[in-house]
């Protein structure tokens with residue numbers, strides 16, 4: 001069996017790793033000109049099931065490394081005012097396993113065949129049941145299965161289920177990160193909490209690696225090269241509806257809304273890494289229309305993009321990757337056929353994917369009361 005995976009995000013890479021581990025040929029096609037071509041550096045909280053899913057997709061020899069480049073999350077989820085006084089609670093505290101998306105991506109990339117500068121533009125299902133993917137700047141590639149793991153703007157989805165389109169919630173946020181130094185020790189109760197004032201909300205989360213990723217790889221898995229990054233604080237400011245940066249940089253835009261805020265909060269933004277600060281919008285994709293199982297399917301944000309405030313998009317993409325991997329291994333071993341495997345994956349994925357999107361939207365108003373939810 002040959003599988004073409006479109007998109008080198010967490011979901012597509014986890015699937016490709018899982019297939020490679022089972023001896024199934026998988027090639028990844030990524031639109032970006034290079035793997036580190038743009039900001040990818042935020043932290044993610046995985047729940048135990050999401051973490052187990054990515055672990056199961058990786059070779060066992062890398063499990064000790066995976067365990068060393070994460071941290072345990074536990075946050076009280078308070079609501080604080082701009083001077084860091086407690087004024088409420090967001091809900092029950094949250095626990096989980098925190099990973100850095102960029103670091104995890106590097107681990108997942110190791111050993112894979114990944115073609116960059118390979119933007120899919122369309123595909124054709126051929127008479128023999130295989131599928132030929134077409135790209136903007138490279139020759140077509142033919143496989144038994146094409147998996148669209150190409151994110152919220154999925155080009156694969158645009159052909160497979162054109163009526164399934166993203167919804168813009170109108171919510172815009174600026175995200176960035178700042179090296180975590182002793183200067184910010186006073187901010188610990190703000191990690192995982194919402195700081196609110198002046199019409200905006202600021203969300204902070206710490207990333208403290210058990211061991212710095214580069215050193216961990218050198219010690220535990222010399223065949224893996226991980227980025228040389230240290231501990232940091234990820235910050236995100238949710239702007240008023242349809243907010244823009246105007247002429248300002250991401251940092252300037254955030255600071256302009258923090259007059260009189262706690263000096264450590266301002267210092268955190270002032271010391272941010274400019275290459276890792278950007279404006280993002282929250283768009284969701286709700287899986288609706290089903291299609292007959294065939295040699296093309298979708299995975300991750302391409303079919304169920306959640307609001308980041310739900311903290312479940314990566315968890316769900318990794319669950320997809322692990323589930324599809326398991327079904328395809330069954331097909332490879334002759335326990336089912338390819339379309340049966342894809343159909344069973346889609347049946348389960350549609351149900352929990354829709355639930356993940358609904359769950360994330362239910363949590364959005366606590367952060368952005370004016371969000372457009374449908």
Ligand SMILES: Cc1cc2nc3c(=O)[nH]c(=O)nc-3n(C[C@H](O)[C@H](O)[C@H](O)COP(=O)(O)OP(=O)(O)OC[C@H]3O[C@@H](n4cnc5c(N)ncnc54)[C@H](O)[C@@H]3O)c2cc1C
Nearest residue numbers: 007009010011031045120150151300301311312313314315
């Ligand atoms: C700030 C923030 C915080 C988050 N926090 C959490 C969290 O705590 N927990 C959690 O579970 N989730 C979280 N998420 C959500 C999570 O990051 C996503 O759901 C997850 O990364 C989706 O993975 P994916 O592989 O489906 O898609 P993506 O990571 O979007 O990858 C898609 C890839 O496809 C490529 N691509 C696009 N079009 C094409 C094309 N035409 N041809 C080829 N390649 C293409 C893109 O360049 C990209 O590399 C967060 C998201 C954000 C933005």
